[in-house]
Amino acid sequence: MISRKLLKTFASKFITMTGINNFLLHLWNEHLTILSYHALCLPDDKKFSWISPAFVTTEQFESQMKFIKTMMNPVSLSQAVCHVQEKKPFPPKSVVVTFDDGYANNFFYGEEILKNFEIPVTVFLATNYIDSNKFFHFDMHRCIIDFINSKRITDVDFINKFNNLPDYKICSVYSFSKEIQPLWEQCQAMISDDHKRLLAPISSMQIREACSLFSWGAHTSSHAILSQLSPEERIFEIDSSVKAVIRITCNDFIPFSYPNGTIKDFSEFDERVLQDCGAACSVTTIPGKNTLNSPLYRLKRIRSVSINHTQEIFEMDVSGIREIFQ
Ligand SMILES: [Zn+2]
Numbered sequence: 001m002i003s004r005k006l007l008k009t010f011a012s013k014f015i016t017m018t019g020i021n022n023f024l025l026h027l028w029n030e031h032l033t034i035l036s037y038h039a040l041c042l043p044d045d046k047k048f049s050w051i052s053p054a055f056v057t058t059e060q061f062e063s064q065m066k067f068i069k070t071m072m073n074p075v076s077l078s079q080a081v082c083h084v085q086e087k088k089p090f091p092p093k094s095v096v097v098t099f100d101d102g103y104a105n106n107f108f109y110g111e112e113i114l115k116n117f118e119i120p121v122t123v124f125l126a127t128n129y130i131d132s133n134k135f136f137h138f139d140m141h142r143c144i145i146d147f148i149n150s151k152r153i154t155d156v157d158f159i160n161k162f163n164n165l166p167d168y169k170i171c172s173v174y175s176f177s178k179e180i181q182p183l184w185e186q187c188q189a190m191i192s193d194d195h196k197r198l199l200a201p202i203s204s205m206q207i208r209e210a211c212s213l214f215s216w217g218a219h220t221s222s223h224a225i226l227s228q229l230s231p232e233e234r235i236f237e238i239d240s241s242v243k244a245v246i247r248i249t250c251n252d253f254i255p256f257s258y259p260n261g262t263i264k265d266f267s268e269f270d271e272r273v274l275q276d277c278g279a280a281c282s283v284t285t286i287p288g289k290n291t292l293n294s295p296l297y298r299l300k301r302i303r304s305v306s307i308n309h310t311q312e313i314f315e316m317d318v319s320g321i322r323e324i325f326q
Helices: 004-018 020-027 043-047 058-071 077-086 104-108 111-117 137-149 156-163 173-185 193-199 204-209 231-249 268-276 311-319 321-325
Strands: 032-037 039-041 055-057 094-101 121-125 214-218 282-287 299-301
Touching: 032 077, 032 282, 032 299, 039 043, 039 058, 039 104, 043 055, 055 058, 058 094, 058 111, 058 311, 077 094, 077 214, 104 204, 121 231, 137 156, 137 173, 137 193, 156 173, 204 231, 214 231, 231 268, 311 321
Parallel strands: 032 094, 039 055, 094 121, 121 214, 282 299
Antiparallel strands: none
């Protein structure tokens, strides 16, 4: 029987061959496309079972950057925001590259590729993690699952406690972090140099050393899904992260990205808080392209680029063809 994956690969190759992607890019010439990435790894790192699908290899990233440089017009997020504010048409086929969370690998694997193609990028930082020497709570969760699946953890009591953790996407980040922390401390001996290389958050020194193609935004302090918090906590998470990015970068154009970013994860309340604390705009994970009339605090992005996506799937996502069929 033909697998779903094979069918998808065949369909995406066929669509690319027909030139529909290029036709759609041309059709939506005046729209702004915002790409969403998270983390970069080397091609050989694909072997690690704990690598999240939100990673992209340097090989994939290079082909994707080559595609947008050749077929589109990469602009910075600040440039795109100016066009919306002034209602001045975007350069044709404008595209913005963004990274969420603030992994060090964005800098040490991404910088050379971005420099080669002269593509600007915005990295949204969960600011509590900068210089913290800590992994993101969702990476701790993923690593522990891997330790259990690979039988490196067999203690029944530990596994029961882990299985009873709440779902971090539907609870307060504070209570989840408090519960996972003691379990994580028991896993320290299992953390390898590869975990540290690929999962480490960026440091303030790397932020300062990065070339001028990098600009920086806020992504809350604790990587908090705002809709799971009280109004006071939401204000704190937004305000403190925006201030931290201003302090580290000495820049006052600070865009924001909502953690998780779906329509359920933030509200008009958060948009007002962002405006009050001087954030320039905010990106979501609501799929789609943007126009000059798009609301600045709920900009749409193309779904997160994944290590599992072929170049053809990437090109289909960028062209917007998925918006038609979904
Ligand atoms: Zn995030």
